[in-house]
Amino acid sequence: MSELARPVAIVCAQCGADPRLTASCKACGGAGIGVASPDGFLVWSDPVDDFTIALRAIKKNATVIFHLAIMIGLGVAVAAILWSLTRLDDVSVIREASFWVSGRWDVSLAWFAAFLGCFLIFRLSEYSSDVRSIPGWAMTEAQLEAHDAAAPTRADHRFEIAPHFSEEARDTVERAYGIAHDLKRTEVRPDMLFAAALTGPSGGLFMARLGLSFDLVKRPLATLMISDASAGNPPIAFSKETKRSLALAYAEARTARRKHVSPIELFLQSFKDSPKLQTLLDRLGFPAEHVMKVAEWVRLQEQLREDYLRFVELAALKPKSVMNRAMTAQQTPLLDRFSEDLTIAARNGYLQPLIGREREMEELLRAIESGNRSVALVGESGTGKGAMIEELARRMVEEDVPPELFDRRLVSVNVAQVVSAGESGLAAERLITMLREVGMSGNVILAVHGIESLVGGGSGPMDLAEAFASELDRGYFIAIATTTPAAWTQYIERRSLGTKLVKVNVTPLE
Incomplete structure (x- = not known):
């Protein structure tokens, strides 16, 4: 704000x-x-006196009566149209375009009822209340x-x-x-x-x-x-x-x-x-x-x-299904297997809004806007790191985010499943393949909870953390990770992965 x-x-x-x-x-x-x-x-400077109070009440009642009269008229018109249709010798004629331009009284009434319905919707949306929203x-x-x-x-x-x-x-x-x-x-x-x-x-x-x-x-x-x-x-x-x-x-x-x-x-x-x-x-x-x-x-x-009502209005404009930026049918089997789409969950109303944490959310968004882009939320368990990621998903649905996050999906990856899904020697290959799928989709932001779990994974001289850092350095995706202060200091800060992530401290609320 x-x-x-x-x-x-x-x-x-x-x-x-x-x-x-x-x-x-x-x-x-x-x-x-x-x-x-x-x-x-x-x-x-708006006057408030007996006359203006009475006038406001009259206007309010007149508006209600007018809308009610339109509804009654619309109901009568629909009833008359249905009655007329039941008296047709062949009801199938209503499927023909010529019937709707024939000039019959019931057809004319149907067109008038359609106009009346549109007018009622317009009146209810524009004139039900004189209250204006606050700018901003x-x-x-x-x-x-x-x-x-x-x-x-x-x-x-x-x-x-x-x-x-x-x-x-x-x-x-x-x-x-x-x-x-x-x-x-x-x-x-x-x-x-x-x-x-x-x-x-x-x-x-x-x-x-x-x-x-x-x-x-x-x-x-x-x-x-x-x-x-x-x-x-x-x-x-x-x-x-x-x-x-x-x-x-x-x-x-x-x-x-x-x-x-x-x-x-x-x-x-x-x-x-x-x-x-x-x-x-x-x-x-x-x-x-x-x-x-x-x-x-x-x-x-x-x-x-x-x-919540504002969020529902904006969420209705978002697609209900997954679509990558290239608008292609490119399959992402590993990503789908090990992840959850948080923007879809937010759009469907499954994520709760975040109370507080304005400073940390501001730091998170500024870090994404910067050249470094990827972020690590560092805080003790229970301080709200996961809630911040869910709030980011909600803001992405509202598009109340930097332009870098427009039309993107926030996808949470289960690191433990990536490591334990098969042979440990192939864990790095699975991770890299999944990250390449992220790159092919073009609009995915990864949320990695407990990124310290990548350290020591895989086999040989390069563990999963090094593989992740190497792919992150290529710049084809953005990651938001979470970890604890102890894990950050011990496993991440002095490694190449630590240099790729902007640290955002998440301290306990007072």
Whole structure:
């Protein structure tokens, strides 16, 4: 993930983000306050009042009714067509092209139903929701870095964040307005945003995970909201602190590669921005640090679901069967016998995503981009070396990898089977033959778990490690190996194989 500067909130010099002056301020256009971001200057200027809330509800209901009407019309048309077909003297005429251009009423209705079905699919895909994805969500790491590198050109561009809030997040903002309205406050404060997020589905999951009863926090939270904002009649405005929380919630969601801003981002940011909220929960026996960790856990669960759905969409574009780069039917019997295609396993959803290890994955990808290309993951057993290789397979399916790995397959080789499959004197020959098959396919990257097992294999003056290093030096394939620190030092580092591999240390997670 590209490194982003810490977001900084900037207040309008003309109105000072005063809710009473912001609406008529020409300098900021009603925003009052914003946050610098690679996407531009983040602002919330979308109006939230009784009229816009009612209008949004009407639009949502009208869209549902319109889509339902199309479905009903489509169902009636299909039923009428089927009824008409059952009354034909010879049903086989529907196989003839002349029947479909005959101008009969049922044929015309069939064409209209086909058009209606296509229109319904288009409407459902384009107009079911007004929510837009956050820029960067569907980008690869390289694309995101290029996008962020052009950030200075967008520094003066106002970026409206409201369209990137999920339906649930938008409902949370409107509930916060409703709380201010019910309490007869003139401003929507961060603690009201917190309370609104707490009453949603994500808030319910958070409270269950934290062990917090809503009845326990309801009264002190209401007291805080009443004391934290001035009383008065509408119009109700968003306070400077609330607009800052909304903008920073977007920045946090973007940094976390979320698809939309969700209620949990609003919950987290409003909690961070309100020392009074932190004190309130601390007095109830829930320290701020513990609250933050539980909220991060909830966000992680949501993000994993988003990433899974995105992965499924991208994986559907990948072939289900094995195909080499030359698009030939060249047989690779030894490779197929001793290996497992991890990209096929990833495409079919059998590999789990990796949590953490961003630094090690970055080192791995940079090493592959370099001239050395092949890599050794060095770490103790259980530190996640295998999980990193599986994560690489998932990223290859998504094509969130350097260009060197596009349209390639990651294949895991069972070294023990290669050594013990036949006569030990022919082990080196089997290995070299298998590697030549890798070269013929042209798009295979080898994953070799426990590469120290190659040392001492075979017979004669050249063991399997030397044979592997010799073939690796020819440069016709890329290998990603795993080993332990002790095995690296004892068997690999001082041998020719050690000079062919870029070492990436995989230390235990804290």
